Amino acid sequence: MGAAGNAIELEAAGRTVRLSSPDKIYFPERGLTKRHVAEYYLAVADGIVRALRDRPTTLERYPDGVEGESFFQKRAPKNLPDWIPTAHIAFPSGRTADEICPTEPAAVLWAANLGCLTFHPWPVRREDTDRPDELRIDLDPQPGTDYHHAVAAAHQLRALLEELGLRGWPKTSGGRGLHVFVPIEPRWTFTEVRRCAIALGRELEHRMPGKVTTAWWKEERGERIFVDYNQTARDRTIASAYSVRPRPHAPVSAPLRWDEVDDAEPRDFDIVTMPARFAELGDVHADMDDHAFTLDSVLELAARQEHEHGLGDMPYPPDYPKMPGEPKRVQPSRAKHED
Secondary structure (H helix, E strand, O other), X not given: OOOOOOOEEEEEOOEEEEEOOOOOEEEHHHOEEHHHHXXXXXXXXXXXXXXXXXXXXXXXXXXXXXXXXXXXXXOOOOOXXXXXXXXXXXXXXXXXXXXXXXXXXXXXXXXXXOOEEEEEEOOOEOOEOOOOOEEEEEEEEOOOOOHHHHHHHHHHXXXXXXXXXXXXXXXXXXXXXXXXXXXXXXXXXXXHHHHHHHHHHHHHHHHOOOOEEOOOOHHHHOOOEEEOHHHHOOOOOOOXXXXXXXXXXXXXXXXXXXXXXXXXXXXXXXXXXXXXXXXXXXXXXXXXXXXXXXXXXXXXXHHHHHHHHXXXXXXXXXXXXXXXXXXXXXOHHXXXXXX
């Protein structure tokens, strides 16, 4: 994997962080090292900290680079420095854990030293880990569709959100998809926020027939943009803005302004190009924290869909306990055989 030289020390907002094996190759295709990743996170420090601040965060670790073994670390590591706070969270199973909650650039560097490429923050803050303060909509291109199909859905979503008195902030997923985040008041449960994601997805489906789907079963999705409403279920997370994604060319999840969405090419945003963009524009989502919208209008939409069209809950992910009101959790082709 290439030589892994001696440790170095990096300065991050007044704190010194040790980086072991800085020359270890993390992205062989481009010759990018662990040090390149750490320096990237320093260059976008204000942005990544804004995206993670006080949020319980799961670390997606690749200690030997993208071609090596990887794992998700939910529980705070034993050797956690005392200056990185944690929050107590409950999983759908009822088990609990303490997760790290980054509050400063040094915490991001500390995680990068462990081989963390992608940060997966919960949509809550450590003061209240049961009430999300972000509604996250994941526009996920299915086979036969690409980023530009996701863009078309994102524009429809933007219009829909505006009709409902909301505003979304778009970013690339780091792959072919788009994420739109809506800052909300932390008044609703995970179940209620998920219901809002389902309602928005169903309305997009209605407005873009044949182009958008909320079908949980892959066999039913077709060549459409899937609104992955289960990304809003408890313990489901979406890669943060500025997170590095574990693909050979070292892409990152790039925050965008709405007027950039059409012409953006997700591959153009990576750990080599993003620092220059950040130096020029800063964090284009910096104003997200100035807003907190109410979900009343979306919950009203969900109630109308239920009342007028009989549209109730949808299946949860397979590892979830059976939820109240949830339909049968069996894929349609198998259900036909069981009838």
